[in-house]
Amino acid sequence: xxxxxxxxxxxxxxxxxxxxxxxxxxxxxxxxxxxxxxxxxxxxxxxxxxxxxxxxxxxxxxxxxxxxxxxxxxxxxxxxxxxxxxxxxxxxxxxxxxxxxxxxxxxxxxxxxxxxxxxxxxxxxxxxxxxxxxxxxxxxxxxxxxxxxxxxxxxxxxxxxxxxxxxxxxxxxxxxxxxxxxxxxxxxxxxxxxxxxxxxxxxxxxxxxxxxxxxxxxxxxxxxxxxxxxxxxxxxxxxxxxxxxxxxxxxxxxxxxxxxxxxxxxxxxxxxxxxxxxxxxxxxxxxxxxxxxxxxxxxxxx
Numbered sequence: 001x002x003x004x005x006x007x008x009x010x011x012x013x014x015x016x017x018x019x020x021x022x023x024x025x026x027x028x029x030x031x032x033x034x035x036x037x038x039x040x041x042x043x044x045x046x047x048x049x050x051x052x053x054x055x056x057x058x059x060x061x062x063x064x065x066x067x068x069x070x071x072x073x074x075x076x077x078x079x080x081x082x083x084x085x086x087x088x089x090x091x092x093x094x095x096x097x098x099x100x101x102x103x104x105x106x107x108x109x110x111x112x113x114x115x116x117x118x119x120x121x122x123x124x125x126x127x128x129x130x131x132x133x134x135x136x137x138x139x140x141x142x143x144x145x146x147x148x149x150x151x152x153x154x155x156x157x158x159x160x161x162x163x164x165x166x167x168x169x170x171x172x173x174x175x176x177x178x179x180x181x182x183x184x185x186x187x188x189x190x191x192x193x194x195x196x197x198x199x200x201x202x203x204x205x206x207x208x209x210x211x212x213x214x215x216x217x218x219x220x221x222x223x224x225x226x227x228x229x230x231x232x233x234x235x236x237x238x239x240x241x242x243x244x245x246x247x248x249x250x251x252x253x254x255x256x257x258x259x260x261x262x263x264x265x266x267x268x269x270x271x272x273x274x275x276x277x278x279x280x281x282x283x284x285x286x287x288x289x290x291x292x293x294x295x296x297x298x299x300x301x302x
């Protein structure tokens with residue numbers, strides 16, 4: 001079965017989303033969005049602390065505990081995970097897996113040690129990659145802030161050799177752009193490693209999911225904007241978690257990151273959204289009609 005995994009990028013008390021890991025705006029709260037995605041049929045969730053690597057700590061433990069008490073699908077936690085003890089604490093809080101990027105680049109043996117202690121199934125190598133002007137793919141760390149000079153394809157293979165049981169590929173250049181996933185690079189990695197590959201960064205319409213699954217050989221697909229903006233604008237009870245005071249949402253106390261002038265131009269509001277947003281049931285029905293094996297919707301919590 002191909003898994004569909006909403007990604008929640010979190011800063012402080014808020015779920016945020018931007019373009020190319022920058023210009024973030026507030027879109028809701030982690031616990032409310034997690035419940036919506038669980039009810040709508042998400043297979044897993046990814047929680048990403050966007051400033052954790054910068055501040056060298058993960059601050060999502062309370063959200064993990066609250067979410068684990070209400071939803072019953074796997075949760076992967078990323079950001080600021082620097083030690084075996086960090087991993088142990090996150091798993092005890094209710095997460096099923098951890099995704100490690102920055103600390104694994106700084107200390108590759110962390111992947112090996114973690115896999116030996118907790119099992120490879122718990123350890124995801126998160127690879128944020130940047131396609132260079134020369135066509136290469138470079139690993140970046142610190143939530144897309146720092147280039148490393150490390151070839152992303154080589155690192156993916158090494159991470160698996162060290163013990164990672166899954167690879168999460170996220171394209172920095174495509175993030176939030178809505179122009180589709182990097183199908184070629186996803187396919188290259190998926191064919192070279194013996195573990196599942198999750199494609200992330202670039203979903204703009206439901207057809208993009210089909211492309212990266214059928215042509216990119218992705219085992220799972222992670223996305224944010226394409227889901228967030230659907231549930232932000234959908235009629236009915238889903239609106240309960242969304243503030244409609246646009247002036248406060250864009251400029252007030254809940255804005256604690258990002259380029260404010262960029263946000264004022266309209267990205268993420270009801271105009272100039274760079275994705276054709278889609279709901280999870282609609283997406284899964286589409287993939288099923290296209291012959292992609294997806295988990296059914298009968299279990300979704302209505």
